[in-house]
Amino acid sequence: MENIKKDTRMNMEKCIKNFSILINKLRTDRASPDLIKDLSIEYYGKKILLHNISNIIVEDSRTLRINTFDKNTNKEIEKAIMNSNLGLNPISVGGIIRVPIPPLTEERRKNLIKILYQKSEKSKICIRMVRKNSNNIIKNLIKNKSIGKNEEKKYINEIQILTDFYIKEIDNLKKIKEKSLFHI
Structure with a gap:
């Protein structure tokens, strides 16, 4: 079970890293x-x-x-x-x-915010897919009678806690980027 949680955490961190890379490419007023x-x-x-x-x-x-x-x-x-x-x-x-790097126009800022929201939703979907895969592994373990119903609920709950944590992380990164896009 610890391996499943470790793999889940690692895959969710990859989703966060990819999101971070994507949003760093969204242009602000500063050269980067x-x-x-x-x-x-x-x-x-x-x-x-x-x-x-x-x-x-x-x-x-x-x-x-x-x-x-x-x-x-x-x-x-x-x-x-x-x-x-x-x-x-x-x-x-x-x-x-x-x-x-020209200054951003108001229209361009709004467009970048839309793109930011789209990318954050795709990253959340990535995290949910990792959760789904982990839950399927747990359900296969219960089918094979490797774990009991109580353990299944416990592990699915732990996976959900990880999911909630990483989705909040995406929201935090999104808020920071959104603030930088509107900073003049």
Whole structure:
């Protein structure tokens, strides 16, 4: 039973980690390498993540600077940033690409909040699926008569407590991100 709880906790933490990664990509008014580091770039016929072929540096609170390892990729990087639906327009000067972060409009903020809520719901569904899988394992144990009815109720309750905890964690992360999106 401890292994089931341990696996459940580990899988729910993966859902939280993935949610955290997703919301870090939602743009606020501050420059962050997380905004663009996972963009796919065409690199000699292969798709490669931007952070694997460059250094992304926060130049100031509203500008990212990209120093590429291979200057021949600058055009591809600029194209990927413009096509990313992030509302960013890179500027190439010399061998350096600068990405100014424009201030968010009210409409864009509302759109980002919608996206945030959608991502939080998907993450909650992920956690509920982990709960469902754990409960199915417990129900199989009762079918095989490995555990009794009282143990089943106890373990299902413990799994539900974990579920509630991780769903609250998603809500807390969502509130923090929502506050940062509306911070001017």
